[in-house]
Amino acid sequence: MKIKxxxxxxxxxxxxxxxxNRRQRDGLSAQCKSCAKENMRIYREKNKENPQHxxxxxxxxxxxxxxxxxxxxxxxxxxxxxxxxxxxHKDEIKIRKKRYRQKNKEKISASAKKYYEKNREKIKKYRxxxxxxxxxxxxxKRKENKKNPEWVAKQKERTKKYREKNKEKIxxxxxxxxxENRQKCYESxxxxREKNKEHWKDxxxxxxxxxxxxxxxxxxxxxxxxxxxxxxxxxxxxxxxxQLAIKRWRLKNKKKIAEYKRRSRERMPAxxxxxxxxxxxxxxxxxxxxxxxxxxxxxxxxxxxDHINSYLQRDYEExxxxxxxxxxxxxxxxxxPLALLEREExxxxxxxxxxKIPMYNVVVKISSLGPGE
Ligand SMILES: [Zn+2]
Numbered sequence: 385m386k387i388k389x390x391x392x393x394x395x396x397x398x399x400x401x402x403x404x405n406r407r408q409r410d411g412l413s414a415q416c417k418s419c420a421k422e423n424m425r426i427y428r429e430k431n432k433e434n435p436q437h438x439x440x441x442x443x444x445x446x447x448x449x450x451x452x453x454x455x456x457x458x459x460x461x462x463x464x465x466x467x468x469x470x471x472x473h474k475d476e477i478k479i480r481k482k483r484y485r486q487k488n489k490e491k492i493s494a495s496a497k498k499y500y501e502k503n504r505e506k507i508k509k510y511r512x513x514x515x516x517x518x519x520x521x522x523x524x525k526r527k528e529n530k531k532n533p534e535w536v537a538k539q540k541e542r543t544k545k546y547r548e549k550n551k552e553k554i555x556x557x558x559x560x561x562x563x564e565n566r567q568k569c570y571e572s573x574x575x576x577r578e579k580n581k582e583h584w585k586d587x588x589x590x591x592x593x594x595x596x597x598x599x600x601x602x603x604x605x606x607x608x609x610x611x612x613x614x615x616x617x618x619x620x621x622x623x624x625x626x627q628l629a630i631k632r633w634r635l636k637n638k639k640k641i642a643e644y645k646r647r648s649r650e651r652m653p654a655x656x657x658x659x660x661x662x663x664x665x666x667x668x669x670x671x672x673x674x675x676x677x678x679x680x681x682x683x684x685x686x687x688x689x690d691h692i693n694s695y696l697q698r699d700y701e702e703x704x705x706x707x708x709x710x711x712x713x714x715x716x717x718x719x720x721p722l723a724l725l726e727r728e729e730x731x732x733x734x735x736x737x738x739x740k741i742p743m744y745n746v747v748v749k750i751s752s753l754g755p756g757e
Contacts, residue, residue, distance in 0.1 A: 390416040392423075652676050655715040656728055659744075661699055663707045668696050668744040669733050671725040673718065679710040696744040 402412040431437035452458040652674040672678035
């Protein structure tokens with residue numbers, strides 16, 4: 385083995401450490417392999433931005449590639465290098481890919497669509513096979529996206545649009561799902577109700593109120609309701625339940641009812657009235673601090689058969705309730721004292737007696753005629 389001197393690193397080395405060079409007399413380069421390599425590196429670094437160099441370099445790379453592309457050793461080497469590159473330049477690649485995607489959105493989506501159309505069956509099969517995997521991916525993606533308010537708003541808008549567009553479809557789909565999973569649906573509903581008891585109550589109450597208000601005068605609804613009521617009335621257990629519910633409601637709303645009664649009584653006017661037998665024109669004169677209530681009180685007593693005025697009671701039984709008419713003669717403010725009303729009543733009875741108008745009243749409360757009358 386011969387030895388040669390490298391003037392660059394000033395070392396004596398074996399000739400195998402020198403590149404071949406036919407232009408030299410001894411057929412070897414002047415510098416050793418490692419020095420030549422170093423020189424090449426420096427040259428490359430220096431001429432990085434030089435277009436001519438770039439072009440030449442690219443061409444040489446290409447040539448080298450063309451020459452070795454079917455060489456399995458080269459291929460393996462290339463693969464390893466690519467792998468290392470991918471691992472060491474992860475972020476860079478990510479950014480580059482993202483930029484590319486943003487720049488070529490339409491192109492990508494079009495090609496994806498095309499690919500999907502072409503391989504529909506294949507994709508479907510693959511998806512069916514890897515259902516869980518896809519679901520997991522979608523789930524995690526959604527989770528990630530939910531943190532982004534912009535995405536959430538967009539999604540909401542999209543859902544709304546879809547719902548508006550596919551109302552019927554959704555309805556039938558829901559119905560079908562419900563039919564198929566009745567038990568499950570009910571269970572989940574009960575669970576939800578239990579969990580959201582207060583909320584649900586308020587919400588349903590609110591809904592019922594607005595619904596009632598909206599359909600108050602809808603004759604169709606009124607008719608339906610009546611029919612339902614008539615039907616339900618036939619069922620003793622329904623009637624019992626209803627009565628119980630009413631009772632419960634009354635017990636629960638005792639104060640409210642009392643207050644309502646008090647207020648409505650306050651609103652009732654006082655006054656003088658007559659009950660007229662329209663068949664015979666015979667009248668009964670009376671007064672009350674709560675005019676509207678008085679007529680129903682009279683009717684209740686008459687229907688029971690224990691009205692204080694036996695003449696009126698007798699005629700009521702003879703002519704029937706439809707023959708009698710309640711007429712208000714004069715109204716007074718509702719805080720008018722009873723004594724004053726009774727005085728007015730007595731006066732009217734006496735006047736009528738003078739005019740010989742037939743009357744059921746027989747007793748006149750003289751005491752109600754105050755001093756000076
Ligand atoms: Zn050297």
